[in-house]
Amino acid sequence: MIQVKNLRKEFGSKVAVDDVSFKVEKGEVLGFLGPNGAGKSTTMRMVTGYFRPTSGSVSLGGIDMLEEPEKAKQMLGYLPENAPLYSDMTVASFLGFCAELRGMHGAARSKAIDRVLDLCFLDNVRNQSVDTLSKGYRHRTCFAQSIIHDPEVLILDEPTDGLDPNQKHEVRGMIKRMGQNKAIIFSTHILEEVDAACSRAMIIDRGKVVADGTPEQLRKIVPGCNSLDEVFRSITRSEIAKKGE
Amino acid sequence: MNKRDIENTLTVFKREFLAYFNSPVLYVIVVIFLLASQGFTFFFSRILDSDDVSLATRFFVWHPWIYTVLAPAVGMRLWSEEHRLGTIELLMTMPVSPWQAILGKFFAAAFVWAIGLGLTFTIAMTVGYLGDPDSGPIISGYVASYLYAMACLAVTSAISAFTRSQVVCFIISVAFCLVIALIGDPGITQAIVNAVPNGFEWLVRFVSYFSFMDHFFEMTKGIFVLRDVLYFVSVIAAALLVTDLGLRSKRA
Numbered sequence: 001m002i003q004v005k006n007l008r009k010e011f012g013s014k015v016a017v018d019d020v021s022f023k024v025e026k027g028e029v030l031g032f033l034g035p036n037g038a039g040k041s042t043t044m045r046m047v048t049g050y051f052r053p054t055s056g057s058v059s060l061g062g063i064d065m066l067e068e069p070e071k072a073k074q075m076l077g078y079l080p081e082n083a084p085l086y087s088d089m090t091v092a093s094f095l096g097f098c099a100e101l102r103g104m105h106g107a108a109r110s111k112a113i114d115r116v117l118d119l120c121f122l123d124n125v126r127n128q129s130v131d132t133l134s135k136g137y138r139h140r141t142c143f144a145q146s147i148i149h150d151p152e153v154l155i156l157d158e159p160t161d162g163l164d165p166n167q168k169h170e171v172r173g174m175i176k177r178m179g180q181n182k183a184i185i186f187s188t189h190i191l192e193e194v195d196a197a198c199s200r201a202m203i204i205d206r207g208k209v210v211a212d213g214t215p216e217q218l219r220k221i222v223p224g225c226n227s228l229d230e231v232f233r234s235i236t237r238s239e240i241a242k243k244g245e
Numbered sequence: 246m247n248k249r250d251i252e253n254t255l256t257v258f259k260r261e262f263l264a265y266f267n268s269p270v271l272y273v274i275v276v277i278f279l280l281a282s283q284g285f286t287f288f289f290s291r292i293l294d295s296d297d298v299s300l301a302t303r304f305f306v307w308h309p310w311i312y313t314v315l316a317p318a319v320g321m322r323l324w325s326e327e328h329r330l331g332t333i334e335l336l337m338t339m340p341v342s343p344w345q346a347i348l349g350k351f352f353a354a355a356f357v358w359a360i361g362l363g364l365t366f367t368i369a370m371t372v373g374y375l376g377d378p379d380s381g382p383i384i385s386g387y388v389a390s391y392l393y394a395m396a397c398l399a400v401t402s403a404i405s406a407f408t409r410s411q412v413v414c415f416i417i418s419v420a421f422c423l424v425i426a427l428i429g430d431p432g433i434t435q436a437i438v439n440a441v442p443n444g445f446e447w448l449v450r451f452v453s454y455f456s457f458m459d460h461f462f463e464m465t466k467g468i469f470v471l472r473d474v475l476y477f478v479s480v481i482a483a484a485l486l487v488t489d490l491g492l493r494s495k496r497a
Contacts (some may be wrong), residue, residue, distance in 0.1 A: 084331030
């Protein structure tokens with residue numbers, strides 16, 4: 001479903017993403033792990049067609065993102081980091097705007113809005129201005145936008161950031177459920193989420209993929225480590241150590 | 246142009262126009278525009294004290310200066326607000342082409358001006374009541390005035406694509422519109438011609454040729470020439486192209 005080949009991104013002389021390749025099939029939930037500044041968000045922005053890669057290719061469902069961006073983007077739902085929203089709109093009108101840009105009008109539009117308001121527990125704020133929402137609600141509104149057209153590909157940049165424990169639990173469950181018939185990539189700093197929601201995880205460090213496998217496989221990569229936490233630290237630290245030599 | 250182009254442009258247009266409509270900005274700017282355009286006409290140009298009720302020399306003549314300040318005030322939020330909120334990332338990952346978004350937003354701001362300028366219809370009624378004006382110059386004056394506003398707006402749109410700060414966008418846009426208005430002034434052109442070394446006069450004349458003013462005044466006189474209309478349309482098109490470049494450079 002998602003195919004990424006030799007993706008590379010340079011900002012000036014700095015290489016943010018270096019030769020990243022991977023595939024995500026339908027029914028897979030891929031967790032993106034890595035320290036801050038490792039290139040997770042940059043990779044996701046290239047997969048969603050927001051950033052143009054310096055080299056390499058992205059295709060969603062066989063449609064090349066660089067050649068037919070509008071067609072590829074139709075299949076995609078995206079929750080950017082920090083969940084941006086138009087602050088002058090109400091929750092329902094914002095979702096309506098997104099639905100219309102996805103080609104839904106009239107009855108299909110209102111049905112789609114009702115569906116995601118329900119799914120994301122936003123019913124009680126539907127006519128509230130986005131400006132007045134708390135962080136959890138803002139986040140869920142933006143999340144609702146990403147699934148309004150029931151996309152086949154879902155890219156979520158830190159979807160549980162800023163949520164309370166109950167909401168985190170709910171979002172993880174939602175990702176896991178939706179993962180059964182979608183291809184999902186989500187990034188996180190919380191390693192328990194990998195076990196809770198992912199069928200596969202990738203660790204990225206300084207623009208490179210340093211580990212890729214199921215959570216069980218990842219645990220076994222480094223001998224003597226039992227938890228993902230230890231594996232994560234050991235892999236990303238040893239990379240730093242190597243650089244120092 | 247297919248159906249999807251029109252639908253998406255309309256969707257963006259609607260959202261953007263409602264954003265203007267729901268914020269005080271629209272009302273403040275329209276009211277200031279009406280006060281300024283009528284005030285200058287009646288108190289500075291003293292239209293009632295003269296025998297001459299030509300709108301060109303007493304009403305439209307003020308418009309470029311008003312637009313220099315007010316058009317950037319309308320346009321400054323177009324893209325810089327998207328950058329600041331981060332919603333640009335949402336918009337550009339939707340199945341919307343940059344051109345659909347650029348045009349949708351531009352048309353929304355253009356519509357705000359259509360309202361503002363439309364509400365000055367009373368001045369046309371006043372001169373119609375007081376005298377017997379030719380409707381030709383009035384119509385071509387309105388077209389010229391609207392095109393001038395659109396050109397300033399398109400320039401502002403281009404500048405807002407490069408910055409996330411509305412204030413920066415406003416200041417640079419006003420400066421740009423001011424320079425482009427001033428270089429067409431014969432007195433100022435002459436002063437610069439006198440100041441530059443011999444041999445460079447042609448350069449000054451050449452630059453002044455790009456001012457909006459000549460084209461504007463030709464049109465307000467009632468000389469409706471396709472050349473002048475095309476001039477404004479191409480300025481607008483060029484500025485919107487730069488908007489596209491700005492958005493690309495931000496995503497590069």
